Amino acid sequence: MTNNIQDYSHKRFNILTGEWVLVSPHRAKRPWQGQNEEVANEQRPSHDESCYLCAGNTRANGEINPDYTDVFVFTNDFAALQKDSETFTVNEGLLQAQSEQGVCKVICFSPDHSKSLANMSVPDINKVVKTWQNEYKTLGAMDMIKYVQIFENKGAIMGCSNPHPHGQIWSQSTLPNEASKKDTQQLTYYNTNKSTLLSDYLKQEFEIKERIIYENDAFVILVPFWAIWPFETMIVPKIAQESILEMTDKETELFADAISVITKVYDKLFNISFPYSSGIHQAPTNDTDHSHWHWHMSFYPPLLRSATVKKFMVGYEMFGSPQRDITPEWAATTLKNLV
Amino acid sequence: MTNNIQDYSHKRFNILTGEWVLVSPHRAKRPWQGQNEEVANEQRPSHDESCYLCAGNTRANGEINPDYTDVFVFTNDFAALQKDSETFTVNEGLLQAQSEQGVCKVICFSPDHSKSLANMSVPDINKVVKTWQNEYKTLGAMDMIKYVQIFENKGAIMGCSNPHPHGQIWSQSTLPNEASKKDTQQLTYYNTNKSTLLSDYLKQEFEIKERIIYENDAFVILVPFWAIWPFETMIVPKIAQESILEMTDKETELFADAISVITKVYDKLFNISFPYSSGIHQAPTNDTDHSHWHWHMSFYPPLLRSATVKKFMVGYEMFGSPQRDITPEWAATTLKNLV
Ligand SMILES: O=P(O)(O)O[C@H]1O[C@H](CO)[C@@H](O)[C@H](O)[C@H]1O
Ligand SMILES: O=P(O)(O)O[C@H]1O[C@H](CO)[C@@H](O)[C@H](O)[C@H]1O
Numbered sequence: 001m002t003n004n005i006q007d008y009s010h011k012r013f014n015i016l017t018g019e020w021v022l023v024s025p026h027r028a029k030r031p032w033q034g035q036n037e038e039v040a041n042e043q044r045p046s047h048d049e050s051c052y053l054c055a056g057n058t059r060a061n062g063e064i065n066p067d068y069t070d071v072f073v074f075t076n077d078f079a080a081l082q083k084d085s086e087t088f089t090v091n092e093g094l095l096q097a098q099s100e101q102g103v104c105k106v107i108c109f110s111p112d113h114s115k116s117l118a119n120m121s122v123p124d125i126n127k128v129v130k131t132w133q134n135e136y137k138t139l140g141a142m143d144m145i146k147y148v149q150i151f152e153n154k155g156a157i158m159g160c161s162n163p164h165p166h167g168q169i170w171s172q173s174t175l176p177n178e179a180s181k182k183d184t185q186q187l188t189y190y191n192t193n194k195s196t197l198l199s200d201y202l203k204q205e206f207e208i209k210e211r212i213i214y215e216n217d218a219f220v221i222l223v224p225f226w227a228i229w230p231f232e233t234m235i236v237p238k239i240a241q242e243s244i245l246e247m248t249d250k251e252t253e254l255f256a257d258a259i260s261v262i263t264k265v266y267d268k269l270f271n272i273s274f275p276y277s278s279g280i281h282q283a284p285t286n287d288t289d290h291s292h293w294h295w296h297m298s299f300y301p302p303l304l305r306s307a308t309v310k311k312f313m314v315g316y317e318m319f320g321s322p323q324r325d326i327t328p329e330w331a332a333t334t335l336k337n338l339v
Numbered sequence: 340m341t342n343n344i345q346d347y348s349h350k351r352f353n354i355l356t357g358e359w360v361l362v363s364p365h366r367a368k369r370p371w372q373g374q375n376e377e378v379a380n381e382q383r384p385s386h387d388e389s390c391y392l393c394a395g396n397t398r399a400n401g402e403i404n405p406d407y408t409d410v411f412v413f414t415n416d417f418a419a420l421q422k423d424s425e426t427f428t429v430n431e432g433l434l435q436a437q438s439e440q441g442v443c444k445v446i447c448f449s450p451d452h453s454k455s456l457a458n459m460s461v462p463d464i465n466k467v468v469k470t471w472q473n474e475y476k477t478l479g480a481m482d483m484i485k486y487v488q489i490f491e492n493k494g495a496i497m498g499c500s501n502p503h504p505h506g507q508i509w510s511q512s513t514l515p516n517e518a519s520k521k522d523t524q525q526l527t528y529y530n531t532n533k534s535t536l537l538s539d540y541l542k543q544e545f546e547i548k549e550r551i552i553y554e555n556d557a558f559v560i561l562v563p564f565w566a567i568w569p570f571e572t573m574i575v576p577k578i579a580q581e582s583i584l585e586m587t588d589k590e591t592e593l594f595a596d597a598i599s600v601i602t603k604v605y606d607k608l609f610n611i612s613f614p615y616s617s618g619i620h621q622a623p624t625n626d627t628d629h630s631h632w633h634w635h636m637s638f639y640p641p642l643l644r645s646a647t648v649k650k651f652m653v654g655y656e657m658f659g660s661p662q663r664d665i666t667p668e669w670a671a672t673t674l675k676n677l678v
Contacts, residue, residue, distance in 0.1 A: 004424075004427045005427075008424035008425060008427075009420045009440070010427070010438045010439050011437055013435035013437075015435070019516045022419065023436075024419040027417055034498060078366055078369035079363075080348065080363040080366050080664075081363065082348045085343075085348060086343055088347075094536070094539060095564050096351065096354070097564075098349060098352075099347055101348070149655060152654065153654040156373060158651065159653040160653075161371065161373030162372060168655070174350070176660035177660040178657070178659055179659065200433060201433045204432050204433055225434050225436075277657050277658070279654060279657065298658070312492070314616045315490035315618060316419070316507070318517070318618065319488055319490050319616070319620065319637075320515035320516070321515035325419075
């Protein structure tokens with residue numbers, strides 16, 4: 001491949017969304033005079049009396065958490081989606097709206113307040129994966145639910161309001177924008193090529209190798225060619241699967257292993273508990289055929305150069321397109337050296 | 340219109356981008372236990388020796404700013420786009436990239452370090468508007484430039500690295516994602532209806548009135564029906580214009596008046612110098628016909644409930660779709676009361 005992409009401004013195509021990212025490799029040396037983030041690296045206790053996610057404590061709505069010992073799931077006390085609200089449509093000229101029902105859940109990864117995925121054991125992460133499977137299956141089986149979004153906001157900088165290790169699951173009656181774009185792009189490709197977009201993409205990445213960080217028997221961790229966030233990565237099953245339900249017991253362990261590897265690498269990068277939002281994109285739970293889906297988990301970490309300097313997705317990024325300074329290849333090499 | 344949209348979770352369609360926003364009106368009362376932003380409300384001097392944007396001072400690259408007295412434009416010392424880089428294409432299977440040339444400029448709105456658009460006079464804002472016109476024209480006339488993005492990042496929370504009143508202009512050889520979506524949506528509508536999408540939208544808004552904050556003879560300020568950010572607003576010319584070049588002298592004054600009104604209102608909302616990213620979407624500068632374009636300026640402010648609590652666009656928003664708590668109608672009423 002031409003070396004130009006390490007030196008000159010260019011845009012790269014995201015095959016999964018059909019959108020572009022602007023890359024400015026030459027800009028990495030820009031001095032930073034703007035806002036610095038706080039580093040919150042205090043040691044946390046294993047149990048915090050004031051934490052509404054710890055076992056046995058009382059939540060905002062008065063409910064008391066059970067004395068859970070591994071993973072604990074409950075319905076979000078301030079859910080963004082309602083289950084039993086009226087169904088309605090606004091169709092007045094150019095004003096278009098539509099009710100959206102759904103179920104939002106919180107999933108505590110561990111009773112231990114001091115943990116994060118990065119310092120949980122692989123068997124313990126595996127319990128989280130099994131819970132994700134179970135939730136995807138149960139929620140997806142509800143008539144009303146056509147799509148299940150599993151995600152985690154980690155760190156105060158990512159809007160996470162409680163450091164207790166936890167993620168969320170928002171399930172809803174239609175496909176949100178990002179899932180819908182990926183659905184379209186993967187379907188178009190599959191119809192023409194009879195293989196999934198990501199299988200063919202992985203083939204190319206395995207030949208080139210420069211963006212691969214880690215692999216085990218079932219999964220690969222890489223920085224996608226079109227990564228937006230400075231240290232964005234993706235965990236992809238080597239063989240196409242529509243959803244996390246297709247994983248065998250051996251494979252959920254290998255997935256847990258991959259999660260363990262990447263979160264540990266992240267923590268080593270700037271020597272802090274590394275903030276990110278992560279999420280799993282997988283087949284919708286509607287009745288259509290999903291052979292074109294190849295599920296994957298992405299990590300979008302906001303930090304750019306250090307524990308305190310983040311990448312701001314602001315002005316140009318909001319009005320134009322995402323923009324990045326360091327190249328995905330440089331990021332991949334940096335992360336790979338920390339495995 | 341049904342009152343349901345003030346009470347129940349629903350999604351609204353953005354006619355300009357073709358995407359959806361999830362609205363959760365019932366969620367506005369969620370308590371906040373997460374990160375608080377710092378309020379930087381110190382008085383700034385009119386001239387700051389250490390500011391690289393103040394008149395007469397030296398910039399990072401050693402250049403000395405002139406003793407400018409109103410608006411001052413220069414090429415960004417750390418431009419994300421390069422003008423004279425090689426042209427190249429990566430077309431290797433699923434790896435698709437393309438060089439992107441461009442010119443990035445910085446525009447100081449005033450020599451007075453202590454100012455912001457909110458406390459500049461309308462004639463002084465008018466000088467900024469005239470400069471935008473001039474830059475759009477000059478940059479757009481370059482062979483290489485097909486699109487000009489004018490924007491401002493205001494406040495440290497918006498990644499702005501210097502409080503000196505300034506904005507930026509990034510011009511480039513292809514349309515970025517957001518402009519491209521708006522181009523498509525407006526073109527489709529115009530081809531069918533022979534009027535611009537925003538003219539017909541404004542007609543509806545003028546009938547309903549509940550989202551309009553302010554109007555003068557040429558412009559209206561409103562919270563769009565599909566607003567993503569809690570207090571997002573839009574300044575739209577009442578009669579369709581493709582670009583800011585079509586404004587008469589009288590109209591640039593009226594546009595300056597609208598900018599003055601909305602920025603003052605914003606400062607009053609939480610009693611701080613209000614952070615936001617703003618940007619102008621207008622016709623590309625390529626050779627195609629642009630009759631379908633109706634330019635507009637949008638403000639995307641990050642704050643949600645107070646000077647210190649912002650809306651985080653994280654997990655669900657990154658993987659699903661944008662999500663908001665307070666309704667656009669509630670936001671419009673709040674802002675209108677501050678005019
Ligand atoms: O150019 P600046 O002000 O240094 O940088 C700021 O605006 C740019 C354009 O929106 C962004 O790419 C940067 O992340 C942000 O920090
Ligand atoms: O639900 P939480 O953790 O209180 O809230 C966090 O995650 C949500 C889902 O990404 C976002 O909508 C909120 O802005 C963010 O603060």
